[in-house]
Amino acid sequence: MSNTDIELRRRHTASHIMTAGVKMIFPEIRLGVGPWTDTGFYQDFDFGDKAPDLSQGLKEIEKKMRWIVNKDFPIKQVIVSSLDDLPPEFTRGLREDPYKMELIEEILMRGEKLSFYLFGDVEKPFYIDLCAGPHLESTGQLGVFKLTKTAGAYWRGDSEKTMLTRIYGVAFATAEDLQAYETQLEESAKRDHRKLGAELDLFTFSEKVGPGLPLFTPKGAFIRHKIEETIMGIQSQYGYERVHIPHITKKDLYETSGHWQKFKDDLFHVRGKQDTEFVMKPMNCPHHTQIYASKMRSYRDLPIRYAETTTCYRDELPGELLGLSRVRSLTQDDGHSFCRIDQVKQESKNIVEVIRQFYTKLGMFHPGDFWVSLSVRDTKTPEKYLGDVKNWDIAEKFLEEIAQEENLNYKRVEGEAAFYGPKLDFQFKDAIGREWQLATVQIDFVQPERFGLEYTNEKGEKERPVMIHRAIAGSLERFMSVIIEHFAGAFPAWLSPIQAHILPVNTAHEDFAYELAKYLKKNGARLEIYDSSDSLGKRIRNCQKAKVPYAVILGDTEVGAYCNKPSQEIDFSKITISVRKYGEEKDEKMGVEEFLKELGR
Numbered sequence: 001m002s003n004t005d006i007e008l009r010r011r012h013t014a015s016h017i018m019t020a021g022v023k024m025i026f027p028e029i030r031l032g033v034g035p036w037t038d039t040g041f042y043q044d045f046d047f048g049d050k051a052p053d054l055s056q057g058l059k060e061i062e063k064k065m066r067w068i069v070n071k072d073f074p075i076k077q078v079i080v081s082s083l084d085d086l087p088p089e090f091t092r093g094l095r096e097d098p099y100k101m102e103l104i105e106e107i108l109m110r111g112e113k114l115s116f117y118l119f120g121d122v123e124k125p126f127y128i129d130l131c132a133g134p135h136l137e138s139t140g141q142l143g144v145f146k147l148t149k150t151a152g153a154y155w156r157g158d159s160e161k162t163m164l165t166r167i168y169g170v171a172f173a174t175a176e177d178l179q180a181y182e183t184q185l186e187e188s189a190k191r192d193h194r195k196l197g198a199e200l201d202l203f204t205f206s207e208k209v210g211p212g213l214p215l216f217t218p219k220g221a222f223i224r225h226k227i228e229e230t231i232m233g234i235q236s237q238y239g240y241e242r243v244h245i246p247h248i249t250k251k252d253l254y255e256t257s258g259h260w261q262k263f264k265d266d267l268f269h270v271r272g273k274q275d276t277e278f279v280m281k282p283m284n285c286p287h288h289t290q291i292y293a294s295k296m297r298s299y300r301d302l303p304i305r306y307a308e309t310t311t312c313y314r315d316e317l318p319g320e321l322l323g324l325s326r327v328r329s330l331t332q333d334d335g336h337s338f339c340r341i342d343q344v345k346q347e348s349k350n351i352v353e354v355i356r357q358f359y360t361k362l363g364m365f366h367p368g369d370f371w372v373s374l375s376v377r378d379t380k381t382p383e384k385y386l387g388d389v390k391n392w393d394i395a396e397k398f399l400e401e402i403a404q405e406e407n408l409n410y411k412r413v414e415g416e417a418a419f420y421g422p423k424l425d426f427q428f429k430d431a432i433g434r435e436w437q438l439a440t441v442q443i444d445f446v447q448p449e450r451f452g453l454e455y456t457n458e459k460g461e462k463e464r465p466v467m468i469h470r471a472i473a474g475s476l477e478r479f480m481s482v483i484i485e486h487f488a489g490a491f492p493a494w495l496s497p498i499q500a501h502i503l504p505v506n507t508a509h510e511d512f513a514y515e516l517a518k519y520l521k522k523n524g525a526r527l528e529i530y531d532s533s534d535s536l537g538k539r540i541r542n543c544q545k546a547k548v549p550y551a552v553i554l555g556d557t558e559v560g561a562y563c564n565k566p567s568q569e570i571d572f573s574k575i576t577i578s579v580r581k582y583g584e585e586k587d588e589k590m591g592v593e594e595f596l597k598e599l600g601r
């Protein structure tokens with residue numbers, strides 16, 4: 001069994017042990033869902049009108065859980081076609097629980113069997129719950145656990161439905177693992193992008209605009225734009241050209257692409273004057289196929305590459321929205337290459353090169369700080385994948401060759417391919433070790449087929465191109481949440497809206513400070529002058545608090561000689577200044593030209 005597999009079993013089992021513990025204290029309780037999460041687990045409870053004060057109560061539940069763990073109850077699965085197949089005393093509690101019954105009815109409606117887990121003696125179980133598993137073999141294997149918090153959660157995430165109490169917990173193999181997790185948690189709370197976003201004035205939300213619709217301030221918008229511009233700059237070397245599409249479309253587009261089935265419940269609908277029905281786009285790929293399809297294409301035109309940074313809209317439930325990580329308006333740095341199957345390798349390689357350059361600029365492309373999932377078919381279930389098998393074989397081979405030739409730290413993951421093609425997914429580690437899937441290269445055999453895309457080959461015959469989807473940053477909103485937390489708000493100078501504060505030591509240095517700032521700005525620097533109305537110490541501290549990359553200190557030692565000179569007589573490029581880098585204790589002497597170079601890093 002793999003490590004992740006064991007951890008999933010551990011978390012899932014913990015969720016049931018918690019539920020059993022809660023039931024020992026509140027026998028009348030009704031149960032919502034209780035899945036595992038990235039780090040732990042939760043379970044939703046309906047306490048009825050007797051909702052207890054759980055601020056003290058979590059300790060009590062933990063005590064019951066410990067008792068269950070110490071008993072080392074065996075955990076056994078039983079699969080039945082109907083509740084009646086179980087002894088009535090097993091199912092009495094379930095039959096009285098409207099939430100469980102709703103889930104059970106849905107499973108039966110889908111024609112599936114019911115999977116139950118019995119904790120303890122199979123004849124006379126201590127506890128029984130509906131669950132598909134998998135679980136540990138007995139409660140004694142649980143390890144170390146802790147209940148962390150409670151929150152309100154609507155049944156099925158629907159604000160029209162009952163508000164339940166959600167209890168969260170974590171479970172680990174050892175106490176050291178729990179300790180490491182808690183340290184990371186403290187560190188992530190300090191870096192929380194919602195908190196830093198407000199402190200550094202990067203983005204905001206408005207009640208009047210609505211939840212999940214972030215508004216970017218000038219500083220936040222600067223960073224977004226810089227990311228976009230940087231990616232566009234790199235990929236234009238590889239032949240990507242900017243396109244532009246409207247944000248609404250007739251639903252016909254998604255009926256053809258096949259996305260309608262999948263997305264129709266998550267779309268924002270727009271009604272036109274003549275009762276025409278439009279939707280806000282949840283993705284851009286189908287629109288881009290229509291630009292390709294607007295002309296006859298020859299093999300000589302390929303590859304054709306489109307890129308665009310554009311916002312998509314998805315009607316996420318309010319309960320699922322989270323800062324910039326989960327929003328209703330998400331801006332994708334999107335791009336597509338339409339090419340022949342034999343061009344897939346070079347095209348994909350170019351995209352990997354764009355990813356390399358961009359993440360190197362961010363300082364995130366160190367070996368060991370990222371890995372690549374080479375997501376291929378599960379050969380046991382060929383029916384799950386659409387498109388020509390020969391093309392699949394070629395594309396999977398190309399992607400693996402790229403991963404090897406580019407020295408990517410990659411894992412071949414069978415069964416992770418999309419139904420339309422294999423892909424490379426880049427997983428980056430942030431400063432505190434969390435992994436984020438950001439960049440991706442996806443081969444697609446299905447969209448060109450659905451839209452009937454064509455080109456004419458050397459012999460004058462029609463052929464289908466292959467479509468490659470690629471994202472470098474992914475959604476800019478989510479990407480910003482990741483880098484705000486990765487850098488803890490202290491962005492590299494090239495990405496910072498304000499790169500330096502200029503601090504004249506006293507009024508005598510102020511005129512010169514303005515002249516120097518003028519020179520630096522002319523050379524592309526983004527600066528603010530922080531005049532001497534506050535003490536130098538206080539200004540340096542504020543500069544650090546605002547996480548500005550550099551403070552430039554101008555006093556007599558640095559610039560005294562120039563202070564009384566007319567500015568046209570000063571060669572600013574020759575001046576040496578004192579610079580304090582963010583997070584450092586000491587100043588560094590630096591020539592103005594060198595400083596300008598630093599600001600580009």
Ligand SMILES: [Zn+2]
Pocket residue numbers: 012013016131132133134135
């Ligand atoms: Zn379970």
Ligand SMILES: [Zn+2]
Pocket residue numbers: 284285334335336469470
């Ligand atoms: Zn796409």
